[in-house]
Amino acid sequence: MDEGKPTKAKWWSRPRPDTGRPADDDGDWHLPAPAVASGGGPEPVVVGPAADGADASGRSDVSGVTDATDSSAEFGGPDKFGGPDRPDASGDASGAVPDAVQGAVAAPETLVDAAPPVSGPSGPFSVPESAPEPPGEKYTDVPYGAPGPWAPAPPVQHPVPVTAPMPAAPWQQYDPWAGPVSLSQSGAPVGARPRRGRRGLVLGAVLIALASGGVGGAIGSYLERNGGTDVELPQAGAESTHRAPGSVAGIAASALPGVVTIHTKGSSEQGTGTGFVLDNRGHILTNNHVVDPAGTGGEISVTFAGGESARAKVVGHDTGYDLAVIRVDHVRGLKPLPLGNSESVQVGDPVVAIGAPFDLANTVTAGIISAKDRPITAGGEKGDGSDVSYVDALQTDAPINPGNSGGPLVDSKARVIGINSAIRSADGGAELDGGQSGSIGLGFAIPINQAKRVAEELINTGRATHPVIGVTLDMDYTGDGARVGTKGNSGGSSVSPGGPGARAGIQPRDVITAVDGVRVHSGEELIVRIRSHRPKDKLVLAVERDGKEREVSLVLGSADGN
DSSP: OOTTSOOOOOGGGSOOOOTTSOTTOOSSOOOOOOOOOOSSSOOOOOSSOOOTTOOTTSOOOOSSOOOGGGTTTTTTSSOSSSOTTSOOOOOOTTOOOOHHHHTOOSSOOOOOSOOOOOEETTEEOOOOOOOOOOTTOOOSSOTTSOOOTTOOOOOOOOOOOOOOOOOOOGGGGOOTTSOOOOBOTTSOBOOHHHHHHHHHHHHHHHHHHHHHHHHHHHHHHHHHHTTSSOOOOOOOOOOOOOOOTTSHHHHHHHHGGGEEEEEEEOSSOEEEEEEEEOSTTOEEEEOHHHHGGGTTTOEEEEEETTSOEEEEEEEEEETTTTEEEEEEOSOOSOOOOOBOOGGGOOTTOEEEEEEOGGGOTTEEEEEEEEEEEEEEEEOOTTSSSTTOEEEEEEEEOSOOOTTOTTOEEEOTTSOEEEEEEEEEOTTSSEEETTSSOOOOSOEEEEEHHHHHHHHHHHHHHSOOEEEEOSBOBOTTOOSSSEEBOSBOTTSSBSBOTTSHHHHHTOOTTOEEEEETTEEOOSHHHHHHHHHTSOTTOEEEEEEEETTEEEEEEEEOEEEEOO
8 A cells, every 4th residue: 555655646646537526526535524513712833834715615725734633523522632732723614724834835834732632553654745746736636636637646644553463373483493382372382380380280180180090099908898799700710639659638539438437425425536448348457446335235336438327236356456346237338448558668768647527527647657566555544454445556657646546558559558546645655546636746646567367367266366485573672674573463482384385395484585686675676576476386585694695495385365
């Protein structure tokens, strides 16, 4: 736009014909003239000096611009900017101007006491100077009338609105080296406050997440403690139940069907123990002290591993060996246990003990053979020695407790190698397993080789025989070895006439120190060593007399047991 500055003559500034137009139409578009204030208000300001031939509309020829401050009529009222110092317009209502103003024609007037300039795109607004008057002729009309052929049309003056400079496009402010820049809707980069806002949003999100996690964890913990949901624990899948025959489980599976629990009830006492099946005829081997409470008129019941029960009766028993055989009738499907060889057992061999400790049927414990040929005496509660048992025992650390008595001690092939009979208690010596003391890892079993011979005799004859040497021992002797007494139990000689000892030349007060080369240290040990043999077995004894030791041979005799 060229407004606000002089321009060259354009096609619209050329003379226009006056034909067909009203007399007051100069060909240009005009805004309506402001109304003249009536009364004593200030005169309207006329732009340019008043010509002599001014028309009724107030237009006249001008060659310059009058004082812009007097144009109160142009703005529709009194001077808004001049104040009281401005001169009053004293012209009349006809539009005449004072003489002082009419005289300024030759040169443009300087704006005096003008209103403050209005800023625009190209600087302060000002009224352009009029074009120079051509020689010899004045303008015949006001600047917005029909111009002469030589005068360019003055530019139309419009107030320029005050606007803020247009913001630069966002791309004009982009700096590739300044990092990421956020832009507002107007294109200006977002300052520090939006960044703080984003950080606040992130911080808020983190706090919400933490709070949600804490609440969720608390709810989950509460539900877990109070059973809000069903709990399913991990578990191994089903596996094969087959076990190797030599394992403890395999041994137990093979031996348990032949083990029974025995309950006895007499007139004054009752007890519980264990036994095992010897054959298909219903013979069961157990300890004598297990069935002893029943006496001659008591009751004995047998419970098998499957839960079946049957009444039993005593076939035979022997106190000296602490063995008894009972029998059940009319029972089918019995599972006899195979018998091993106790002479082949070695220290350290694995063993399994099966029984009913404290009436807990079918209890299985495991251990090893701790020792062999351990001389054990048990019983003696009667005081006359008739109830004392002499056992050349197998020692084991397999736990044996009250109720295990009479149960089998089996090897790795589930073969019986011993009968569990006694334990060493913490408060004293060895005792029969009928007491209430617990196991301390010292258990004793009758070797199966000895038990087999006694069981066969009890089944066949109802009585067991004991091997003897035909002498009476001095049980009060405290020296090393077993000393022959001076008198027998009946008051006679301590050496039975015609017996094995007498034939071998043994005399009263002789001290026997060894049996088949094995040292003995007491009378009990000598009895245990002798009873580990059968009658008619040949033995070699070491005998000391008057400080001299010699060996004698003899053949064992036989005596009926009780």
